[in-house]
Amino acid sequence: MSRAPMWRAIVALGVIAAALFFALTQSARLGLDLRGGTQIVLETKDSPIVEADPESTQRALEVLRQRIDALGVSEPSLYRSGQQRIFVELPGVQDPREAAEVIGRTAQLTVHPVQGVTDKQDENKGKPAGDGSRTLADPDQKGAFLKLGPTALTGEGVKDAEAVLDQQTMSGWMVNLAFHGQAGKDWARITGAAACAPQGAPERRVAIVLDGKVLSAPGVNADVACKVGISGGSTQITGGFGREEARELAALVKGGALPVPVEVVEQRTVGPTLGADAIAASTQAAIIGLALTGLFILVVYRLLGAMATIALALYSLISYAALVALGATLTLPGLAGFVLAIGMAVDANVLVFERAREEYLGVRALKSASAHLDKSLRTGFGKTWSAVVDSNVTTLLASGLLFFFATGPVKGFGVTLSIGVLVSMISALVITRVIADFAIRRRFVRNRPGLTGITSTGRVRAWLAHRKPRLVHHRRRWLGLSALLIVVAVAGIGLRGLDFGVEFTGGRLVEYSTSRPVDVDTARAAVTDAGFPRAVVQESGNGDISVRTGELSNDQQHTIRTALANEGGEVTVERDELIGPSLGDELRRHALIALGIAVAAQLIYLSVRFRWTFAAAAVSAMVHDVLLVVGLFAWLGKPVDSVFLAALLTVIGYSVNDTVVVFDRVREARHREPAADLEATANKAVIQTLPRTVNTGMGALFILAALAVLGGDSLADFSVALIAGVVIGMASTVFTAVPIAVQLEGSHPAPPARPGRSEDNGARSPLERRGRARDSGAVV
Numbered sequence: 001m002s003r004a005p006m007w008r009a010i011v012a013l014g015v016i017a018a019a020l021f022f023a024l025t026q027s028a029r030l031g032l033d034l035r036g037g038t039q040i041v042l043e044t045k046d047s048p049i050v051e052a053d054p055e056s057t058q059r060a061l062e063v064l065r066q067r068i069d070a071l072g073v074s075e076p077s078l079y080r081s082g083q084q085r086i087f088v089e090l091p092g093v094q095d096p097r098e099a100a101e102v103i104g105r106t107a108q109l110t111v112h113p114v115q116g117v118t119d120k121q122d123e124n125k126g127k128p129a130g131d132g133s134r135t136l137a138d139p140d141q142k143g144a145f146l147k148l149g150p151t152a153l154t155g156e157g158v159k160d161a162e163a164v165l166d167q168q169t170m171s172g173w174m175v176n177l178a179f180h181g182q183a184g185k186d187w188a189r190i191t192g193a194a195a196c197a198p199q200g201a202p203e204r205r206v207a208i209v210l211d212g213k214v215l216s217a218p219g220v221n222a223d224v225a226c227k228v229g230i231s232g233g234s235t236q237i238t239g240g241f242g243r244e245e246a247r248e249l250a251a252l253v254k255g256g257a258l259p260v261p262v263e264v265v266e267q268r269t270v271g272p273t274l275g276a277d278a279i280a281a282s283t284q285a286a287i288i289g290l291a292l293t294g295l296f297i298l299v300v301y302r303l304l305g306a307m308a309t310i311a312l313a314l315y316s317l318i319s320y321a322a323l324v325a326l327g328a329t330l331t332l333p334g335l336a337g338f339v340l341a342i343g344m345a346v347d348a349n350v351l352v353f354e355r356a357r358e359e360y361l362g363v364r365a366l367k368s369a370s371a372h373l374d375k376s377l378r379t380g381f382g383k384t385w386s387a388v389v390d391s392n393v394t395t396l397l398a399s400g401l402l403f404f405f406a407t408g409p410v411k412g413f414g415v416t417l418s419i420g421v422l423v424s425m426i427s428a429l430v431i432t433r434v435i436a437d438f439a440i441r442r443r444f445v446r447n448r449p450g451l452t453g454i455t456s457t458g459r460v461r462a463w464l465a466h467r468k469p470r471l472v473h474h475r476r477r478w479l480g481l482s483a484l485l486i487v488v489a490v491a492g493i494g495l496r497g498l499d500f501g502v503e504f505t506g507g508r509l510v511e512y513s514t515s516r517p518v519d520v521d522t523a524r525a526a527v528t529d530a531g532f533p534r535a536v537v538q539e540s541g542n543g544d545i546s547v548r549t550g551e552l553s554n555d556q557q558h559t560i561r562t563a564l565a566n567e568g569g570e571v572t573v574e575r576d577e578l579i580g581p582s583l584g585d586e587l588r589r590h591a592l593i594a595l596g597i598a599v600a601a602q603l604i605y606l607s608v609r610f611r612w613t614f615a616a617a618a619v620s621a622m623v624h625d626v627l628l629v630v631g632l633f634a635w636l637g638k639p640v641d642s643v644f645l646a647a648l649l650t651v652i653g654y655s656v657n658d659t660v661v662v663f664d665r666v667r668e669a670r671h672r673e674p675a676a677d678l679e680a681t682a683n684k685a686v687i688q689t690l691p692r693t694v695n696t697g698m699g700a701l702f703i704l705a706a707l708a709v710l711g712g713d714s715l716a717d718f719s720v721a722l723i724a725g726v727v728i729g730m731a732s733t734v735f736t737a738v739p740i741a742v743q744l745e746g747s748h749p750a751p752p753a754r755p756g757r758s759e760d761n762g763a764r765s766p767l768e769r770r771g772r773a774r775d776s777g778a779v780v
Contacts, residue, residue: 005434005437008430008433008434008437009434011430012430012431012434015318015426015430015431016314016317016318016431018321019314019317019318019320019321019322020317020321021321022321022322022324022325023317023320023321023324026324026325027324028320028323028324028330029324029327029328029329029330030279030329030330031329031330031331031332031334031412032089032091032268032270033268033270033331033332034270034279034330034331034332034335035091036091036092036094036270036271036276037089037090037091037092037093037094037269037270038089038090038093038094038096038267038268038269038576039087039088039089039090039266039267039268039269040087040088040090040096040264040266040267041085041086041087041088041264041265041266041267041583042060042064042085042086042087042088042262042263042264042265043084043085043086043262043263043265043580043582043583044056044057044060044084044085044086044260044261044262045084045260045261045262045263046260047259047260047261050259050260051260052083052084052260053083054080054083056259056260057080057083057084057085057086057260058080059259060086060258060259060260060262061078061079061080061086062248063210063258063259064078064086064088064258064262065078068088068090075091076088076089076090076091077089085265086262093269094269094271094573096267096269096554096557096576097554097555097558110151110153110154110155110208110209111151111152111153111154111187111190111206111207111208111209112134112148112149112150112151112152112206112207112209113148113149113152113190113193113194113203113206113207114146114147114148114149114194114202114203114204114205114206114207114217115133115147115148115149115202115203116146116147116202116203117138117141117144117145117146117147117202118135118144118145118147119143119144119145133147133148133149133150134148135147135148136148136207136209136212136213136214137213137214138214138217139214139215139216139217140217146202146205146207146214146217147202148207148209152186152189152190153183153186153187153190155210156180156183157179157180157182157183157184157186157187158177158178158179158180158183159178159179159180159183159233160176160177160178161175161176161177161178161249161250162175162176162250163175163176163241163243163246163247163249163250164176164246166238172238172241172242173241173242173243173245173246173247174236174237174238174241174246175236175237175241175246175249175250176234176235176236177234177235177236177237178233178234179233179234180233181233183233184231184232184233184234187229187230187233187235188228188229188230188231189229190206190229191206191220191224191229191230191235192224192225192226192227192228192229192230193227193229194206194219194220194229195220195224195225195226195227195228195229196226196227199222200219204219204220205217205218205219205220206218206219206220208237215249216237216249218237218238237249263580264578264580265579265580265582265583266577266578266579266580266583267576267577267578268575268576268577268578269573269575269576269577270574270575270576271513271572271573271574271575279335281710281715282332282335282338282707282710282715284706284710285703285706285707285709285710286316286338286342286703286706288706288710289342289702289703289704289705289706289707290312290313290316290342290703292702292706293312293342293346293699293702293703294308294309294312294313296695296698296699296702297309297346297349297350297695297699300453300695301353301452301453301454302450302451302452302453303439303445303451303452303453304353304356304436304439304452304453304454305353305453307432307435307436307439308346308349308353308428308432308436310435311349311427311428311431311432311435312342312345312346312349312427314427314431315342315345315423315424315427315431316342318423318426318427319338319341319416319419319420319423320338322419322422322423323338323415323416323419326415326419328412328415328416328419329412329415330412330416331411331412331413332715333412333413333643333646333718334412334413334415334416335416337399337412337413337414337415337416337417337420337646337650338416338420341416341417341419341420341421341423341424342420342703345420345423345424345427345428346695346696346699346700347391347424347657347696347699347700348384348388348392348424348425348427348428348429348432349428349432350692350695350696350699351384351387351388351428351661351692351696352377352380352381352384352428352429352432352433353380353453353454354380354689354691354692354695355379355380355383355384356376356377356379356380356381356454357376357380357453357454357455357456357457358380358688359375359376359379359380359383360373360376360454360455361455361457373440373445373446373449373452373454374440374441376454377436377437377440377454380454381429381433383668385429386664387660387661387664387665388425388428388429389425390609390660390664391656391657391658391660391661392421392422392424392425392657393605394602394605394606394653394656394657394660395417395421395650395653395654395656395657396418396421396422396653397598397601397602397605397653398598398649398650398652398653399413399414399417399418399421399649399650399653400414400418401414401594401597401598401601401649403415403418404594405590405591405593405594405597413643413646414646417650439452440452464687464690464691469687470683471683471686471687471734471735471738472679472682472683472686472738472739472742473679473683475738475739475742475743476739478734478735478736478739479735479736479739479740479743481735482624482732482735482736485624485628486624486627486628486631488631489627489628489630489631489632489634490627490631491631492631492632492634492635493630493631493634496634496635496637497634498630498633498634498640499633499637499638499639499640500588500639500640500641501639501640501641501642501644502548502577502578502579502584502641503577503579503584503587503641503642504584504587504588504591504640504641504642505579505584505588506550506579506580506581506582506583506584506585507548507549507550507551507552507578507579507584508548508549508550508551508552508557508576508577508578508579509546509547509548509575509576509577510546510547510548510552510557510560510573510575510576510577511540511544511545511546511547511573511574511575511576512544512545512546512547512560512561512564512568512571512572512573512574513544513571513572513573513574514543514544514545514564514565514567514568514569514570514571514572515568515569515570515571516567516568516569517543517568518545518564518567518568519539520537520538520539520545522567523537523539523545523564523567523568524537526563526564526566526567527547527560527563527564529563530559530560530562530563531559532547532549532552532556532560534549534550535547535548535549535560536548536549544574545564545568547560552578557576561573587642591642591645594645594649595626595648595649595652598649598652599619599622599623599652602615602618602619602622602652602656603615603616603619606618606619606656606660609660610663610667611745611750613741613744613745613748614663614666614667614741614745616740616744617659617663617737617738617740617741617744618656618659618660618663618737618741619656620736620737620740621655621659621732621733621736621737621740622652622655622656622659624732624736625651625652625655625725625728625729625732626648626651626652626655628724628728629647629648629651629721629724629725629728630648632724633717633721638717638720639717643717643718644717644718644721646718647718647721647722647725648721648725650722650725651721651722651724651725651726651728651729654700654725654726654729655725655728655729655732655733658693658696658729658730658733659732659733659737661689661692661693662685662686662689662693662733662734662737662738663685663737663741665685665688665689666681666682666685666738666741669681669684669685678742678745678746679742682738682741682742685738686734686738690734693730693733693734694730697726697727697730700722700726701723701726701727704719704722704723704726705719705723707719708720708723
């Protein structure tokens, strides 16, 4: 074995071993849309005295964390996004009213003298008695309770709180407090009274309470004089704090009440059964889609197809392992992206096998068949490297935009799709190659080359060889048909309009499930009688009822739920999405920016890799595909939401992916035969790559069809958009992109090459003219 195959085998085994380790030792982190719960997005606002900056937002987050902990929610998650956004995730919380009540109330930071310690909580259970006293748990001694006196000081008197290193011990941290004028005098009075108690007595302590919970109850030092107290308007709280403990205490004391107002700009609630059903449906779709795809390539490519199927199974393992290793959150669109990436992973395998088949068929008449199996497969991998990289980079550009511009669950789609694309290259170019190399080196296979699947012409290739279609010759006809389809799509957008989801318009969408069937007319009447005549009431998947309104409070949502319960028995909220108008405008703006950047990024990248004429043709076909998919949704009246945006950006990546494969073959042929007629060269490139286009498209369609049938209502529209995009993308490559490229090249021919460089003939980009092609004309 030579060094290259040996190193490939070592890398493949290392990747598989690492994937097994992470897959077996770690679990996927599920988003709320899969495990059920409530997510609330808050935006901090400027107050008359405090600006909503990152510091004040972080202080607000720490206050909110204490409030959420009081709910007893299992594994809550709070984090800051940007300068003014706070995300609050509450798994298992199905009633957003409870969460909103805790988040929205004004916190009370108070200071109390300690009157004693008891081993049980009295009847008021922490509530103030008639004289203002209360009993609360002692934070320093488990099972003990502090008897607190009336409130002596409130959080409004705290001027500043800062965590600092204890300069005396240099090993612990403490909190410096500064008070406003009168509050400083009150603090001196409280500590002066406490100093009169004996050393070690409970009455010598002072309790700092936030929202009915004792944050700290420090004792007054021995050097503090009785009835004099700690004067000067400042003090220190010590207690052997760690750095993070001191910082958290300082933040809570300083921001006991929220330092700045907060506004709910987004709220999502997902029922537990919806997430479980989505996981089960997507898993079934993945298994069935993978099985059908594997069976398809097994029939088409026989032994090599079987090797590719094994590589696809390993691809699924590696993708999952990468997801859990990175700690990425798996959302419902992300799960769909994971399943979709399996279908797209077939592409690189098909590219390699079709190119190997071409190479084999081109030399089998010259020498023995078995002598050329190795070389054909090696050449197939070598000559597809450029196309695989170019096509996957275009998909990565689209999925990367989702990560930066999308929010919530759709961001997870961009993450999983990006992971899938990167892993697919490793799977096809390393793992598949290692397995295939091993298989074709067996004597049994060498003596029976027909088992490999690359020695036969194939049905699509045989049909093309028999008919010899001149597809590019009729380019004006195809471009006219494309223009007509665009007119129909634009007419649908203009006449029917686009049904923008709540993400882009703002408002609230609630999906209810009833124990007894309720027809949509009865539900609409019940919602109207409840006082919401303008609400849009529709039937969603599985007989559920969806209600969409402009503005709807949590209490009003509960009122609608009660009204539906009168008609349908027990009512469960399966999905609840609230988007503020400001966030809706922002998401709509981000969607347009993402689409614009996607077009510009593809144009720039393709201009570097090809001539600008080819880049313009690819981007024109991409815009054509996007318009047709959007127009289809307009005519069908389907919602245009963030999940649709994910599908649209995926269509962009797939469309350019398909076109790049053909253009890569045109570029290679022009490099090899610069004087050949461009129309004939382009037509030959289309015919050569059409089997790959059909086989790859079939692989993706198996997966998408499984998602459309099994993925449920939440993924049905997503799958429809992608199915349309894949079919349109396959057609536009042949009938739109290539004809436009030939037209532009005819109108704007490449400048004459300099002496000694005639082989380039201007067909290659400036970047690629820096080096020669390798491996019998392969462009890398």
